[in-house]
Amino acid sequence: MTLALYAFNCGWFQCRPGYYIEGEQGDYLRGPVPSYLIDHPKGRALFDTGMNVRYRRDLETALPANKFGLQYFEGMEVAARLKAINVDPASINWIINSHLHIDHCGGNATLPNATIIVQSRELAAAQAGQETGLYEVKDFGTGQTVKAIDGEHDLFGDGSVRIIPTYGHTPGHQSALVKLPSGAEVLLAADCCYTERNLDKMVLPNATADKEAGMRTFDHLARLRRDGVRILFGHDGKQWAGVTENVPFG
Template sequence: MTDQVTLYAFNCGWFQCNPGYFVEGDEGPSMRSPVPSYLITHPKGRALFDTGMGVRFRREMDNKLVEGELGLEWFEGMDIATRLKAIDVDPASIDWIVNSHLHIDHCGGNAHLPNATVIIQALEIEAARTSEQRYLYTPEDYDTGQPVKAIAGEHDLFGDGTVRIVPTYGHSPGHQSMIVKLAGGEVLLAGDCCYTERNLDVMVLPKATTDMELGMETYRRLDALRKSGTRILFGHDGKQWKQVTEGVPFVL
């Protein structure tokens, strides 16, 4: 079955920050990092893990972020619908949206996928609905009319162990990641539970962590998985992204 599961990576925006935003104490020039979305195809259906940013973040090319400026960028054609159409996948054919969490840069493309069911941790739905941080949790991004399947803990998406949703709490109250079993091994789509490989290397959580204790517990689990051979695709790792080819099946 694993040889029938494919994984595609897309960038649906840019996140620019100083190195210290990811790893406190790090210094250097601004880091321009991807806002990833991943398509998983399976004989039983199609799923997206995260959907990037929405059109409301659009900038013109002559209004790019300058060095040292913290912010988000989105240019014409970076929406998940355009990314999917580029590989001849109809956005209306997506069955499942698995949002790692409901921050604005992870569910901004949900509205482009009208026939999908959103799978999210119940803890995250509650956090989004009760948060006063509307710059992070914005209803126009996550409340887009699709059916919602609230889960608690792990969930086997297709019932055969090839695509598993796993809780990775810490960054947000109900953060979740996805483990995809490909022919060459397992890939963990981290979302924001771990921004970059360097975070895991030095075991340093960013300040943007809701629960430091749970976040460190998640890091220890990721470290064990990495040592056992699982490939981790980190949430906003510009250095790693240079090794990723968008729009083609991901191969280990």
């Protein structure tokens, strides 16, 4: 058995183009709220877990297409996505939270046996930042064991899943560099870069906690991309249209 990487969309984030790149005009965009399963011979890890049940909507209560916000529909939550490919949520050993914003750790509560891996500076930011509305203790403080790390971490000790710091969007944001059986590398970037267009233009969004760190992260991403790494961006609807969910990446 070798490593397998699966992608799921666990909801939608709606915003105007100017949220990603200040000054850009246009209709509201609908970006995914991704989660990734890394199924490794030594254990199962989920990278980000989507939203808590309070963001669930149905056809009658759905956000209009021209409203800013987050939502998901029944069946999109991470536990349902796992069950749909016959993976028991209780079998997840690790949760790698890119950061602790509400749309990245809201499914943690449904993964009872996982150890949560987060940068210690992110945990501190979440604990201090609850009044901002972006961090909620009911999402990030769900009682499982937390492994707080500082900087890089090789999850399985074989170089196949390397957690790397990508600070900027938040003080302790992290991403995961996954080596596929083919040798190809994929970076699960999450919100250190919302869309491919941000990286193409080297423009940080306004929602950046530390702009200097954010630009260093963009430089790092640009180097990785030049070296052939496929980057999966945080909320990029255009890119997501080309992602096949539920089957291992080739």
